[in-house]
Amino acid sequence: MLEEVAKDAWEYGRKFLLQGKVADYIPELGKANPVHFGLCIKTEDGRHIEFGDSECRFTIQSICKIVSLAAALQYIGEEKVFKNVMMEPSGDAFNSILKLDTASNRPFNPMINAGAIEVVSLLAGRFSFEKMLEFIRTLCNDNEIVLDESVYRSEKATGDRNRAIGYLLKSKGVLKGDVLQTLDLYFKLCSLSVNARSLSELGLLLANGGISTTTGKRLLDKKVVRTLKTLMLTCGMYDRSGEFAVRVGIPSKSGVGGGILSCVGGRMGIGIYGPALDEKGNSIGGGYTLEYLSEHLNLHILDSADAKEA
Numbered sequence: 405m406l407e408e409v410a411k412d413a414w415e416y417g418r419k420f421l422l423q424g425k426v427a428d429y430i431p432e433l434g435k436a437n438p439v440h441f442g443l444c445i446k447t448e449d450g451r452h453i454e455f456g457d458s459e460c461r462f463t464i465q466s467i468c469k470i471v472s473l474a475a476a477l478q479y480i481g482e483e484k485v486f487k488n489v490m491m492e493p494s495g496d497a498f499n500s501i502l503k504l505d506t507a508s509n510r511p512f513n514p515m516i517n518a519g520a521i522e523v524v525s526l527l528a529g530r531f532s533f534e535k536m537l538e539f540i541r542t543l544c545n546d547n548e549i550v551l552d553e554s555v556y557r558s559e560k561a562t563g564d565r566n567r568a569i570g571y572l573l574k575s576k577g578v579l580k581g582d583v584l585q586t587l588d589l590y591f592k593l594c595s596l597s598v599n600a601r602s603l604s605e606l607g608l609l610l611a612n613g614g615i616s617t618t619t620g621k622r623l624l625d626k627k628v629v630r631t632l633k634t635l636m637l638t639c640g641m642y643d644r645s646g647e648f649a650v651r652v653g654i655p656s657k658s659g660v661g662g663g664i665l666s667c668v669g670g671r672m673g674i675g676i677y678g679p680a681l682d683e684k685g686n687s688i689g690g691g692y693t694l695e696y697l698s699e700h701l702n703l704h705i706l707d708s709a710d711a712k713e714a
């Protein structure tokens with residue numbers, strides 16, 4: 405049953421690929437093949453379902469915001485993190501600088517660039533890139549995650565808007581560390597190569613409240629996981645997060661490399677790769693596939709809450 409629905413969902417999502425567009429504002433990302441499309445689902449009871457280009461490597465991009473926030477919440481603590489960044493959906497594009505200068509000194513949330521850059525600044529003095537690499541490899545149960553050097557160079561060469569955000573945060577006294585060191589770590593984290601399988605593993609870890617289903621070890625505190633999932637639900641799909649929450653209702657985080665990481669509490673982790681993006685920067689096929697899965701497997705977070713109450 406799950407296998408069949410997953411296959412249908414993958415096929416359904418695939419139909420929309422030609423309506424999307426590969427990101428090219430980071431020139432190296434423009435080389436992706438828009439018809440690549442992979443889905444990987446890992447369930448709590450050990451099932452593993454994959455279709456299409458689920459082993460294809462791509463850069464994690466904005467999905468690294470989950471990893472940097474996880475590290476900051478786990479090792480620096482919620483109080484300090486949310487003193488520096490808010491928890492509100494911004495309703496603006498992920499790389500917008502607008503509200504940062506007009507509405508608030510603190511970035512609106514850790515899922516947009518300004519918020520993630522602030523979170524990474526908290527990590528930059530304490531955690532080397534190598535430490536963060538080890539952390540993400542553990543969370544994703546994937547030792548083959550490496551830095552994609554060409555995307556990193558491309559991103560660094562064209563990252564003026566992100567540097568502008570960093571300097572604006574510094575000028576307001578919100579970012580305390582070194583801007584270029586912070587940005588370097590941010591660009592490297594965005595340029596880590598994952599696949600749909602690694603994302604499904606991280607999704608499963610979150611679905612399982614922070615305990616690895618492979619080793620039985622707790623990797624993240626329960627409360628950290630709850631905070632991550634709440635922010636994924638409210639802010640994880642850029643300025644489409646509200647619509648996505650209504651239509652799909654699965655905590656998810658997307659990246660302009662084409663990845664989507666999703667988790668269904670107590671049930672499954674889902675990883676998607678589809679570099680053809682909608683106009684907000686989310687994998688277009690991925691969004692439709694998740695909508696299909698949600699509808700046919702009753703995965704909307706609020707439906708499941710209702711079902712328990714009934």
Ligand SMILES: NC(=O)CC[C@H](N)C(=O)O
Pocket residue numbers: 464465466467498499517559566594658659660661685
């Ligand atoms: N939305 C994204 O995936 C953005 C990440 C990208 N590295 C950037 O900072 O612009």
